[in-house]
Amino acid sequence: MNSPTHTLLALAVLSKRGEKKRNWTVLLGSIIPDAAIYLWAPYQYFLNGVSGEQMWRELYFAPPMQNLIAYFNSIPVYGALALLGYFMRAKGWGKLLLFFALAALIHMATDLPVHNHDAYRHFWPFSDWRFISPLSYYETQHHAGWVSTIEALIALISIIVLWRRFPKLWVKLTLAILVVFYLSLPIITRLAGVSIDS
Numbered sequence: 182m183n184s185p186t187h188t189l190l191a192l193a194v195l196s197k198r199g200e201k202k203r204n205w206t207v208l209l210g211s212i213i214p215d216a217a218i219y220l221w222a223p224y225q226y227f228l229n230g231v232s233g234e235q236m237w238r239e240l241y242f243a244p245p246m247q248n249l250i251a252y253f254n255s256i257p258v259y260g261a262l263a264l265l266g267y268f269m270r271a272k273g274w275g276k277l278l279l280f281f282a283l284a285a286l287i288h289m290a291t292d293l294p295v296h297n298h299d300a301y302r303h304f305w306p307f308s309d310w311r312f313i314s315p316l317s318y319y320e321t322q323h324h325a326g327w328v329s330t331i332e333a334l335i336a337l338i339s340i341i342v343l344w345r346r347f348p349k350l351w352v353k354l355t356l357a358i359l360v361v362f363y364l365s366l367p368i369i370t371r372l373a374g375v376s377i378d379s
C-alpha cells in the first residue's frame with residue numbers, strides 16, 4: 182500500500198496518548214520496511230544519474246535491490262524481534278522492540294495482499310516464495326480502483342481514531358492534509374493508475 186497508510190494503521194492500533202517513546206517507535210517500525218526503497222531511489226537518481234525509467238523497470242528488479250527489500254520485508258525477521266521483545270517486555274527496550282516489530286508486521290500484513298508482479302519475498306530467509314496477489318494497490322488491471330477505495334477507508338478510519346487520541350495541533354494539521362490525500366486517492370488511482378504488462 183501507499184506508505185502513509187501503513188503508518189496511520191499501525192499508529193491507530195498501537196499508539197497511546199502520552200506514551201511518546203512507544204508512539205515514535207511505532208512510527209519508526211511502520212516506515213522501516215519501505216526505508217530501503219526511499220534511500221535507494223534518490224541515491225540512484227542523484228548520485229548515479231540513473232533515469233527513473235531504468236531505475237523502476239530494471240535496477241529495482243535486479244538482485245541487489247530485491248535482496249535488500251527482502252531483508253527489510255521479512256515476516257520471520259520481524260516475528261523473531263517481536264518474540265524477543267515480548268519475552269523481554271519487563272525491560273524498557275524489550276517493550277519498545279515489541280512495538281517496533283508489531284508495527285512492521287502490520288506493514289507486512291497490508292502489503293502482502295496487494296502486490297502483484299512486484300511481490301516481495303516476505304518469508305526470507307526460509308523461502309524465496311512470493312505471493313503473487315491478483316490485487317494491486319496501484320495497477321489498474323489488478324483492481325487498483327477498488328483496492329485504493331478500501332485503502333482510503335482504512336486510512337480515514339485510522340485518521341479519525343488518531344484525531345480523537347492526540348490533541349496536539351501539529352498532529353491534527355498533518356491528519357488534515359492526509360484527509361485531502363485519501364479523499365482524492367481513489368480518483369487519482371482510477372485516472373492515473375499504472376497499467377504494467379507483467
Ligand SMILES: [Zn+2]
Binds near residue numbers: 182215288292
Ligand atoms: Zn511497504
